[in-house]
Amino acid sequence: xxxxxxxxxxxxxxxxxxxxxxxxxxxxxxxxxxxxxxxxxxxxxxxxxxxxxxxxxxxxxxxxxxxxxxxxxxxxxxxxxxxxxxxxxxxxxxxxxxxxxxxxxxxxxxxxxxxxxxxxxxxxxxxxxxxxxxxxxxxxxxxxxxxxxxxxxxxxxxxxxxxxxxxxxxxxxxxxxxxxxxxxxxxxxxxxxxxxxxxxxxxxxxxxxxxxxxxxxxxxxxxxx
Amino acid sequence: xxxxxxxxxxxxxxxxxxxxxxxxxxxxxxxxxxxxxxxxxxxxxxxxxxxxxxxxxxxxxxxxxxxxxxxxxxxxxxxxxxxxxxxxxxxxxxxxxxxxxxxxxxxxxxxxxxxxxxxxxxxxxxxxxxxxxxxxxxxxxxxxxxxxxxxxxxxxxxxxxxxxxxxxxxxxxxxxxxxxxxxxxxxxxxxxxxxxxxxxxxxxxxxxxxxxxxxxxxxxxxxxxxxxxxxxxxxxxxxxxxxxxxxxxxxxxxxxxxxxxxxxxxxxxxxxxxxxxxxxxxxxxxxxx
Numbered sequence: 373x374x375x376x377x378x379x380x381x382x383x384x385x386x387x388x389x390x391x392x393x394x395x396x397x398x399x400x401x402x403x404x405x406x407x408x409x410x411x412x413x414x415x416x417x418x419x420x421x422x423x424x425x426x427x428x429x430x431x432x433x434x435x436x437x438x439x440x441x442x443x444x445x446x447x448x449x450x451x452x453x454x455x456x457x458x459x460x461x462x463x464x465x466x467x468x469x470x471x472x473x474x475x476x477x478x479x480x481x482x483x484x485x486x487x488x489x490x491x492x493x494x495x496x497x498x499x500x501x502x503x504x505x506x507x508x509x510x511x512x513x514x515x516x517x518x519x520x521x522x523x524x525x526x527x528x529x530x531x532x533x534x535x536x537x538x539x540x541x542x543x544x545x546x547x548x549x550x551x552x553x554x555x556x557x558x559x560x561x562x563x564x565x566x567x568x569x570x571x572x573x574x575x576x577x578x579x580x581x582x583x584x585x586x587x588x589x590x591x592x593x594x595x596x597x
Numbered sequence: 598x599x600x601x602x603x604x605x606x607x608x609x610x611x612x613x614x615x616x617x618x619x620x621x622x623x624x625x626x627x628x629x630x631x632x633x634x635x636x637x638x639x640x641x642x643x644x645x646x647x648x649x650x651x652x653x654x655x656x657x658x659x660x661x662x663x664x665x666x667x668x669x670x671x672x673x674x675x676x677x678x679x680x681x682x683x684x685x686x687x688x689x690x691x692x693x694x695x696x697x698x699x700x701x702x703x704x705x706x707x708x709x710x711x712x713x714x715x716x717x718x719x720x721x722x723x724x725x726x727x728x729x730x731x732x733x734x735x736x737x738x739x740x741x742x743x744x745x746x747x748x749x750x751x752x753x754x755x756x757x758x759x760x761x762x763x764x765x766x767x768x769x770x771x772x773x774x775x776x777x778x779x780x781x782x783x784x785x786x787x788x789x790x791x792x793x794x795x796x797x798x799x800x801x802x803x804x805x806x807x808x809x810x811x812x813x814x815x816x817x818x819x820x821x822x823x824x825x826x827x828x829x830x831x832x833x834x835x836x837x838x839x840x841x842x843x844x845x846x847x848x849x850x851x852x853x854x855x856x857x858x859x860x861x862x863x864x865x866x867x868x869x870x871x872x873x874x875x876x877x878x879x880x881x882x883x884x885x886x
Contacts, residue, residue: 423798450800461795478801522799 373398374420374530374561379429381415381585389415391585392429397563399529402556404572405565407582413565415585417534420563421453422446433530451479454528458535460519462507468494468518469503475526493525497551513544520551530561537568545571602812605785612781613817619777620821620871621828623770624864628829630763631860636849637756643847644749649726650718651743652733657710659685660738668716668736675732677725682717689714713740771871778817778875779882782810786883793884806884811876818872822864830857 374397381390390412397403405413418424419431422438431438433453441449454475462471469490476486494500497517507515516536523531533552537545549564549571556562566572572579581589606613654660660668665683672678684692689712697703718733720726730744786793796806833852841850 421798444802447797447800447802447805450798454800455798457798461798463792463795474796475799478796478799478805526800 373432373434374563375430375432376416376419377430377432379419379426379431381412381419381424382427388585390419390426393582393585393587394429395580395587395590397561399561400556400559402553402562402575402577403564404575404577404579405563405582406567406569406572406579407588408567410584411582412585413582414534416582417455417532417563417565420530420532421450421455447478451475451526452528453530453532454523454526456516456519456523456531456533456536458538460507460515460539462515462518462522464507467504467506468499468510468521471507471518472521472525475522479526481526489525490521493521496524496554497521511544512540513547516540516544516548517551520548520555524555524560528560530563531555532563532565534565535567536564537566537571542570546574549575602809602816605789605809605813606816609781609785609788612784613813616778616781616814616817616872617821617824619774620818620868621824623767623774623871624822624825624868625828626770627767627867628825628860628864629832630759630767631863632829632833632852633759634756634763635856637752637759639849640844640847641749641752641756643849644745644752649720649745649749650730650733652716652718652736652739653713653741653743654715654738655740656713657686658738659687659714664737665716668733671732671736672718672729675725675728677720677722677729678718679721680717680719684715684717686710686712686714774821774871775875775878778814778872779879781817782814782876782879783883785813786810786879803884807876807880810880811873814872814874814876814879815869816872818868818870819865821872822868823861825868826857826861826864829860833857 376393376395379390379393380388382388393412393416405416407413415424419426419438420433422441425439433449436449438449463474466474472490472493473486476489481489491500491503494503497520499514499517499521502510502514507518510518516539519536520533531552536552537548540548545568552562552564553575576593578593579589579591580587581591660683669681672681690708693707693712694704716733718729720729726744730742733739734742793806837850844850
């Protein structure tokens, strides 16, 4: 379970990215965070992975207070709360397979076990036949699939995605969201930050709307309006 | 991990070459100073254990047992004598013949009748040599006294100077090697900034990120050490005939293989330590969150 309790995030220049934001997300939920640029979506994603620390309030993941977490525990948190990025953040000198295996490598998985898991995950995201391709040889949608495969290969409990369809055409974006839904159905909590209203409407999942760092709506499995 | 490090080394051949060359120079200087120090200490030991004062008597005349016992007693009375040896004219002849066995002309010209008997003495401490020399000079029949105090004192001073100079030069070069490795690994870290950022985002620990860089530093150190050892060994083998001629009776050469292997072990350890230390400083400096 993820709990945000009166979370405020101020930046050094004095501006507030989030102001007294509170919500709770149960295990296995699929949640969209929507809102215009500067609404605070990315800040929430970063706070969840301790890339940022809340100025005020409490963030709990599975009863662990992120503010009290020691620096050496942060890598473990980031393996449990995996992330997909708008710009994919892939290594272009490594193959698809090597990029995906990186998550297992940092988790200390041995080569034999990693090879099998990478193969299975690439099949799952539809890139089984492109495991030896380099990122430069792939389309935008495929690059995002590699990013997703890398995020889920180590079996995280939470998957967060920050504008995962921002650089994709509508068809590719739709396919990526369908993939997120499949991952969610296998038990992973999925949080997606987006400003793509059309997709959010089609999915009819829980939607948390943000504006200027505040929650304006929290619709349970509803329609984004 | 090794594969990753190897790829990293291959991608930066000139940086690697600079690091290895610097390490080689540092370790080579350490090896040369180690060899000079070890050799000097052995030479000093040779002189310390060799007779330090030799009194020669009239040629062809041996001392009686009573005379020898009398001189020995006087020397022992000082409490400063370490070893005492009487060399008769016959023994002197045997020594002479052994030393000149390859020169028949010299062997023919000399026999025990023209060689002097002698008494060889070593002191427990170098500073007491002069006193022993004076006592020996006062003995009846002594014609000449040869005495090594200056040689040993000069040698001891020389070893001390070599050690001081070696310490200074080695410290300077070690610092230079650490700095070169620091800069080179710093450059490698800078060129991999994006990859490091991605690794952090997917949950890599600091240690996981540091390991390839530390390993690279260690490999530079090991390669440099091995090359330095090889060069020092070749130089030593090449100069052995000349040195053996110069050292004459001093039993210093050839340098035993076990000594060279021990030197290799020490150099590899030192090289790896310098490389890892440089890598640690670099990763600490450039991999801060």
